[in-house]
Amino acid sequence: MVRHYNNALPRPSTANKKLIPILPPEVKVKRGPISLNKVWYRGSSGRLIVIGQHITQLFKFERITLDYHHALEVQGYTERLITEAMRNGDRHIPTMELADFYIHEKQLVHKLFKVLVPRYIDYTDSFTKLWRLSPALSREDIITGKVRHADKGCLELKGNPLPPIEPPKYISRKSYLTNVLLDAAKKDFYASKQFSDNQTSKKKVETSAWLENFNSSLELISIYRNQISDIKHI
Amino acid sequence: MVLPRVIKLIHSYNVPLYCQLRSASRSWIYKGGKGIDKGKGFSFTYTSTPDDKRQIPLSQKLIPEELESMRLKYPEFLPSTKPEHRNKIKTVLEHNDMLQRRNNIDIPEFYVGSILAVTVSDPNAAGKISRFLGICIFREGTGLNSCFTLRNIVDREGIEIRYDLYNPTIRSIEVIKLEKRLDQDLRYLRDAEPQYSTFPLDMEPELRKEGAPVPVNPIKVKMLPLPWSIDWFKIRYQHQTYGIEKMRGVWEYYYKRSVHNRHHNEYEQFDLMKEYRSHIPEDAQLPIWNKLSDYEKSTSEIKKKARRAKMIKR
Incomplete structure (x- = not known):
């Protein structure tokens, strides 16, 4: 009769019968199978x-x-x-x-x-x-x-209709129009005569100089805004 | 008193790096009685991560249709099926050696089930050459370790010889009949009737057209009555064999017992990740076949001439 214990030869595996695409690097494959034991499913x-x-x-x-x-x-x-x-x-x-x-x-x-x-x-x-x-x-x-x-x-x-887990990506606001105009206004201001005059008197009264600068910058912004509105009307 | 110190020093240097790393890497696994097993770590030579990002979508095949049959034609060029034994550098070095050997000897394409004749230089044989003819039962191994076994019955006695494919003592390998069988493994011929594995030693080679498709022989073998050398029923259950003729009243009994006795995965055919780990993915196969097809084109005309010269000599 045939012997009862397992005396099977090492068989050739069924490898390379198919052409399988590689798994992307996000999926971790460099390990053996994990045993997920539960009471009823062993x-x-x-x-x-x-x-x-x-x-x-x-x-x-x-x-x-x-x-x-x-x-x-x-x-x-x-x-x-x-x-x-x-x-x-x-x-x-x-x-x-x-x-x-x-x-x-x-x-x-x-x-x-x-x-x-x-x-x-x-x-x-x-x-x-x-x-x-x-x-x-x-x-x-x-x-x-x-x-x-x-x-x-x-x-x-991926591509599910649920709200995303990931927080929305940070988008730099430098390219917004108001920010561009503000940067230009700053440049103009620092180059102007008003700034250089104030800087000489800065040592005497620092606080007043700061306030003046701030007010002047606000004025400049208002001027630019008016200009934009004019352009729009045209 | 000096000696043992020196030995200790050498010993500490000789401990390979991967051993230390492996012990460190396994520390994140929970240890203890009822811990959660997070899987045994493979060695670091496991080559499945892609080098570059894939450009073609996953729904399309990467390998063209011309190179699809190369994995059956040259099975020894693929890295091993066990991911623990794979090594990128080893495969590259071995492929160079194999191609060098192929420049010196004509190793034809053959499959399990085709009839071959091998001549080996043997110092103990008469004339220092021994020739053996038989049916190829089994192919195994990868790279330079790849080998094949031939079986024949001479004087009512079964003989099997296993040859290394890239052994330098081999003088020539002739294909006498090129065909495939239904199974990848024909070792059940040991317990089959002897008519299926007897071939005359001076068998003449069969002529066939170049580029013709390889025929499949759909023969079903009659087995001898019990007892057998090995329990072929159990093996039939794990990996299905098609080439055995069914015996009445025996199959169902053994089929049931094999399930009952052992811890057996009933759904092994559905285990997708096990299949993935035993396979070598397309992206890893493609550079190998590109290299081999270039080699074939460069040497095809030289080998044609050599084969024709052999045929004319006869």
Whole structure:
């Protein structure tokens, strides 16, 4: 009879059967698989079910909060699933099996092929973004060392309709018209006779000189403003 | 009293840098009884990060159709499937050596399932040359370590020889019949009926047109009755084999038992990241195939002439 223990030879892996695009540098791949153990889903086959739960949530809400080390793992799987859907389309049987496995709510399979694929079809970067959040703890727990939480992360799909997490970028206001005019007024003022005369009398009465300068600059601004209004009328 | 001090000093210098770094890098992983495992770190030679930003969108293929079949034609030029064993500098150095060897000997394209004849210079053999003919069962290894095994039955005894592909003692490799099989691994021929792996040693090479597509032989092998040397059922379950004829009443029983006994990932086929780590992505493959196609163009005419001269001699 055949022996019962595992005496299988090292088999050739199924490597290089496909042509797979490289994952962008935002996705961290330089590590082994992370075990996402839960009570009811154990082992390597249960791990994929947990990832599937996260992916359905992500496709549904487009932004989710979860443990950071879960998010690291989920990010790669979502990117690969979307690229597979982009490459092969919805008439390909193995990709539909993949989508059926990872997406537990079946109405979201339509969303993958009809909404997400056309959205990312011109992308050269990653489709997802990961943010690191602080672990939500009460202060007592931290002091007593009762609970040890993992870091939290926020995973989102790019191009979502939700308000952005990122604060709006700082735009320099130097190019605004009023600021340009003010700079020009300053230059003119420093070059003028009034300034040089004031500077000689500055040592005697400093406070009065400052006030005069300020008033004169205001006058200049008003003159410029009138000029602009004239131009507009023309 | 001086000696041990010196030895200690040498020892401290000899500790490689990556060992120290690795211990430091693993410190961020939670340790303890119920900690959260954040994954085992790979070594620093893992080459998957892209050098430059990708310019073509991810929906389009990067490799042109002409070079798509190169990964099947020259499997030894790809870096290893295990990301721990990859090294960028090693691959570049080895490719130069392999191309130098290919200038001296004509290594033809062949696949698992095609019949080959190899002549090796052997000091103990009569005439200091030994020739062996057989079917190629298996190809393994990457770079200069790549090798292939030939199988044949001579005088009712099965013989298998494994040759290194870039061994300098090899004199010539002849392709006698170029074809593919349904599987990448034909080691189940050991427990198949002997008619499938017997070939006459003075077999004549088959003529074929240049540039014609390689035919696939869809033969299904009859296996010998039990006992076998190795449990082929379990292997069938993990990676499906197509070339074995189905036996009645046996398959389902072993299929069930293999699931029951071992910790098995039922959804291994859906594990996308495992697939990604075993594959070599397009962006890493493209510079290799560009280099090889340039080499092919430069040496194609010289090799054609050499092959024709051989044929005329016969």
